[in-house]
Each structure stands twice: as structure tokens, then as C-alpha cells.
Amino acid sequence: MYFDYFGLKEAPFRITPNTEYWYAGGQRGEMLAALLYAIDQGEGIIKVVGEVGSGKTMLCRKLVAQLPDRVDSVYLGNPTLSPDDMLAAILADLGIDTPEPTRQARLAQLNAALLARHESGRRVVVFVEEAQGIALDHLEFLRLLTNLETATDKLLQIVLFGQPELDAQLADPRIRQLKDRITVSLRLAPLSEAEVSDYLRSRLAVAGYRGPDLFTPMLVARITRLSGGLSRRINVLADKTLLAAYAEQTHTLTAAHLDAAARDADTPDATRRPTPPRWIAISAGLVAALGLLGWLAWQGLGDTAPSTTPTLAAPPAAPPAAPRIIDMAHEARQTQRWLASAPPGTHVIQLASAKEAAAAAVLLGSLSPGIPQPVRVLHGLSRGKPAWMILAGEFSGREAALAALRALPPSPAGTPFLRSVGKMRTVVLPTG
Secondary structure, eight states: OOTTTTTOSSOTTOSSOOGGGOOOTTTHHHHHHHHHHHHHHTOSEEEEEEOTTSSHHHHHHHHHHTSOTTEEEEEEOOTTOOHHHHHHHHHHHTTOOSOOSSHHHHHHHHHHHHHHHHHTTOEEEEEEOSGGGSOHHHHHHHHHHTTOBOSSOBSEEEEEEEOTHHHHHHTSGGGHHHHHHEEEEEEEOOOOHHHHHHHHHHHHHHTTOOSSOSSOHHHHHHHHHHHTTOHHHHHHHHHHHHHHHHHTTOSOOOHHHHHHHHHHTTOOOOOOOOOOOOBEEEOHHHHHHHTTHHHHOOOSTTSSOOOSSOOOOOOOSSOOSSOBOOOHHHHHHHHHHHHHHSOTTOEEEEEEEESSHHHHHHHHHTOOTTSOSOEEEEEEEETTEEEEEEEEEEESSHHHHHHHHHTSOOOTTOOOEEEEHHHHHHHTSTTO
16 A cells, blocks of 8 residues: 555565564574574573564574574474374474374374484474463473483474463473473563664665655654554554555654554553563573573673773673673674774784674683683674674784783684784775
């Protein structure tokens, strides 16, 4: 209807999850990287919790789309399935359309299919949506499926997606064994006002819009309040606001258009409740295995105003009760600003680099206490390819930097080397 009028090739705010419209802001990108890394390790049960309409299904589909070729995915979207039906659905996704009549025989079928994939170098991950609606005994059955294993490897990994009620279920002592198996626990938080603005702009751009911002800061603030920062509600309000403007044949969106959209969507104009902190809770065992502690547990960042030369403190000896995600993109932007203004003769030590943010987190978590400060994160070109780089120290001359480089302890992450600010400006940042 309004597509041509606003210069769009398609509807930008459909509520059907379409990974072409994936939004990596609001720490969704960091969560996706953490999930991919955890799945690559192949241990434990993973849990993702979020309010209705917060983007769990979108995250699940994006995750499935980015799985390595050696990982097969199984999808369970019906929380009312019995254990026997769960087995039949899993077997069907694995290409076995004729399940055995008894549960024990189906388990044997599944075990044989998983062993065959394991022998060919493949793994299987089961994605379970609406997990808060699964009965306790059925959740316990899912846990038992993770007992299928060889002498060295788990044959099946499970990722649970659910609403906050899932946490209440897992607090039941009758399934404490399942809760103990959860090694990664993520929470999708509502989007902030700034993130809502970026989200709207991003979806419009994917749909082909190339004009000035349609949603003014005043409208964005109101949409944030009305939607509670939940992406599905944002989509509904934005779509209906565009439709209301089109009905009046104007390209200028106003509060009256948004009011009409809110009435049509039956959205109460209530003050948005405080956004819960974006916690990621990870068991100590998996933290040690993944090396994510350096990424998730810095408590000094975010509690004070950001400086232009942030220092990333060494990770504590043990993870806090509620570790917090660091905004890696924010830290990289701060480093870029420092790089633009520092004297060109300034030297730093590049300790290591990684393709993904989660892998860079592993490197950060493995830093020894004697690393020169400040430690910075930079995303740019390393040896001509996009990478996350870990930089240490800030030396006014090459000799001082070289002395610090020689004093570094051996690192399994690679061989550190010196870089100068002047050279990095031209070869690291894509824009020069």
C-alpha cells in the first residue's frame, strides 16, 4: 500500500521473523556470537529468555542460519509434544520418517542416527521454542537426551528459548538436574530509545528507503514508551504510523499518526517499565572452557562515564554472581576515536586478533596480569582482513614499546608485534 509512496521495495515492519532484517544492536550481535561459540564447544544446555515479542525467534533463526556446515539443526516449536512425539519429531528432522513404535526403540534409533553423524564429523543441535510451555517431566526428558554420548563427546546439544516463566519453572527442585546442566543463560532485554531509533532506521534501509529519517526523536521516544522496547510492538506501531501518514498523503510523520496507530493496535500509553539489566549468566565450568570471563565480567566498565582511553581491567579470579556483557562495538569505537587523535609516533602492542567478537573475548579472558595497560579493543583490518584486535600499552617511542614487547610472557594466542598509530590509521581502519 504505502511502499511506493515512501520509496520502499517491501514492507519494512512485518512481524514475521526475516533474517534479512536482523538487527545486531541491543547486544543481539554479541549474544549471537556467544551462542555460536558455545554451540561450537558442544557442551551443556543453553537457555535464552526474553519477553513476548523481544526477538527470540529472530535470534533463533539467525543462529540456525549461521551454524557451521558440520552442525545439523532440529527444531521443536510445539511445547505440548509428549516425549514420544518429541522423539518422532527429532527423528523426522534427521531424515527418519518411520519411527519405531516404542520409546525405547525410538531412543535406540536416535542414538544410532547420532552416532552415524558423529562418525562422519557432524553434530546435532535441537532448538526448542516456547520452552516455558513444556511440562516439567517433559523438560526432564529433554535433559535425559543429552546423556546420549560417546566416551569423549556429547551427541546432542539443546538450546531452550522461552519467556521469563521458564526461569520460574527451572527453579523447581524437581528438575534441578536440568538447571545444573545449563551452561549458558542469556536474556534478551528490551531496546533502549537510542536502539529503537537505530532499529527503525535499519529496517527502513533494508526495505530500500534512502531518504531522511521518517521517525523524529519525539516519535521514537513515544514508540519506545508504547512498545516497551519490544521489537514486535515496535514493528506494529511503525507500520501503522506509516499507513496513517499515507492515508493523509503526507511524508511527514506526526504524533497524530502515531496516536492513530496506537489506538488501532490497542496499545496503552503507559510509561515504560525500567529496562532490566542485560545479564548473561554462565556457569563457572563453561567460563573456564570458553574463556569468556574477560568479555562478560568486567565490572568497572559501564558504571562510570566512558573515557577516551578506556583501560580494560584484568578479569577477576572468579565470576561474579551476575556478570555483564561488555559492548564490544562501543569499546572499538572508543579506540577508533583515540587512534584518530593520538600522535602518529605512538606505539602499541598487538597481542592477538580474531574474526569474531566471541573469539576475541576468549583472547581477552586469557590475558596475564602483567600485560601493559591500557588494553584496547579495535575492529578493523588486520593483515588486510576484518578482525577484532587486542591492543596493549601506549608508548611514546619505539624503544620503550620494544622493551615491553620483549618482556611479555609467552602466549598461545600467537606472536605479539608492534604497531604505530600513524601506520594503523592508513592500514587498519577501512576508511583510512
